[in-house]
Amino acid sequence: MKILLIGGCGFIGFNVLEHLISKKIKNLFVIDNLSGQSSKKNLIQIKKKYKKIRFKKLDISNFNQINMFVRKYKPNFILALHGQVAVTKSIQNPRQDFNNNFLSVFNLLETIRINNLKCSLINLSSNKVYGKINNLKLKETKLKYQSKILVNENSNINFESPYACSKGAADQYLIDYFKLFGIKTVSLRLSCVYGENQWGTEDQGWIAWFIKRSLNNKKIRIFGSGKQVRDVLNVKDLSKLILTLMKKINLVKGNAFNIGGGKSNTLSLLELIKKIEKKIDKKIKYTLNKERFGDQKYFVNDLSKIKKFTGWKPKISVNKGLSMYFDWIIKNQLKK
Numbered sequence: 001m002k003i004l005l006i007g008g009c010g011f012i013g014f015n016v017l018e019h020l021i022s023k024k025i026k027n028l029f030v031i032d033n034l035s036g037q038s039s040k041k042n043l044i045q046i047k048k049k050y051k052k053i054r055f056k057k058l059d060i061s062n063f064n065q066i067n068m069f070v071r072k073y074k075p076n077f078i079l080a081l082h083g084q085v086a087v088t089k090s091i092q093n094p095r096q097d098f099n100n101n102f103l104s105v106f107n108l109l110e111t112i113r114i115n116n117l118k119c120s121l122i123n124l125s126s127n128k129v130y131g132k133i134n135n136l137k138l139k140e141t142k143l144k145y146q147s148k149i150l151v152n153e154n155s156n157i158n159f160e161s162p163y164a165c166s167k168g169a170a171d172q173y174l175i176d177y178f179k180l181f182g183i184k185t186v187s188l189r190l191s192c193v194y195g196e197n198q199w200g201t202e203d204q205g206w207i208a209w210f211i212k213r214s215l216n217n218k219k220i221r222i223f224g225s226g227k228q229v230r231d232v233l234n235v236k237d238l239s240k241l242i243l244t245l246m247k248k249i250n251l252v253k254g255n256a257f258n259i260g261g262g263k264s265n266t267l268s269l270l271e272l273i274k275k276i277e278k279k280i281d282k283k284i285k286y287t288l289n290k291e292r293f294g295d296q297k298y299f300v301n302d303l304s305k306i307k308k309f310t311g312w313k314p315k316i317s318v319n320k321g322l323s324m325y326f327d328w329i330i331k332n333q334l335k336k
């Protein structure tokens with residue numbers, strides 16, 4: 001079986017690659033355009049640690065290039081783990097976001113369709129496809145918003161930024177190409193993913209960013225009240241899920257799934273600050289700034305559908321995951 005990991009040098013891509021390798025899965029090919037924050041660094045690690053992994057630098061928003069490659073290589077699975085990650089960047093440069101999050105995925109679907117390949121496609125979408133959720137009946141405490149509402153896949157989709165449009169359009173095309181052409185597709189509407197090999201910026205990857213800033217004694221700018229809540233998922237749990245989906249592709253094909261830490265793994269920005277303060281035994285400096293466009297106040301996934309289809313649920317709790325990640329950041333930060 002031949003597996004193509006697009007964006008395999010990114011945060012999630014690199015973790016998925018390492019998980020597949022740890023499970024002795026062979027015939028892995030990585031494609032990446034190395035535009036990501038830590039892609040070049042990860043590629044160096046991949047080449048050093050895994051000599052047998054093949055790599056090609058390619059921008060898959062260029063149809064001719066990806067089509068030529070896929071037609072020849074004939075993968076059985078394409079894991080589309082690439083993309084543009086930040087809502088803020090999508091507002092600054094909507095075309096680049098469109099190319100990396102929509103056109104690139106459309107190109108993959110088209111190359112599978114045109115070449116009549118027996119190839120399944122798993123793509124990473126986002127919870128941003130749901131936009132602001134109404135009727136959350138939010139309660140506000142000192143550190144977080146609270147609600148009993150969990151978001152499932154039947155919730156209305158409601159795109160509120162170029163990022164949500166590009167992710168959402170790709171997500172819908174995946175479902176449609178299954179219905180129309182029988183291509184086995186799966187779309188994962190991800191909440192916040194964190195863990196090893198994520199470096200984070202102010203625009204995306206807030207857990208990594210907050211920890212890094214705190215360790216460097218730098219002030220953190222919080223956008224909004226800091227009480228925003230996400231269900232956070234450790235990347236190791238996500239990597240396991242992706243392998244499970246590959247094994248159960250005939251059961252899960254044609255579906256979009258909400259994926260996150262679920263109701264037992266929620267975290268607000270202020271809660272994270274408190275946890276870091278406890279860990280480093282120091283007060284963290286932060287400022288509160290204007291809420292960002294398109295930011296959801298509260299988003300927690302209902303994981304019933306994915307559990308029903310695959311039995312998967314997150315195993316790594318927020319506290320355990322943060323502690324593991326913290327140690328990793330300290331170890332690797334010092335080497336940076």
Ligand SMILES: NC(=O)c1ccc[n+]([C@@H]2O[C@H](COP(=O)([O-])OP(=O)(O)OC[C@H]3O[C@@H](n4cnc5c(N)ncnc54)[C@H](O)[C@@H]3O)[C@@H](O)[C@H]2O)c1
Nearest residue numbers: 007009010011012033034035036039060082083124190193
């Ligand atoms: N990390 C999260 O919390 C999260 C949450 C929701 C959705 N997602 C989605 O998951 C995907 C991966 O996220 P990540 O955090 O690993 O990001 P990342 O930036 O670390 O990795 C993305 C990788 O894709 C590559 N890439 C981007 N455009 C490409 C193109 N056109 N052709 C080839 N390679 C390309 C980059 O060089 C990078 O290595 C993204 O699509 C992101 O929107 C991530």
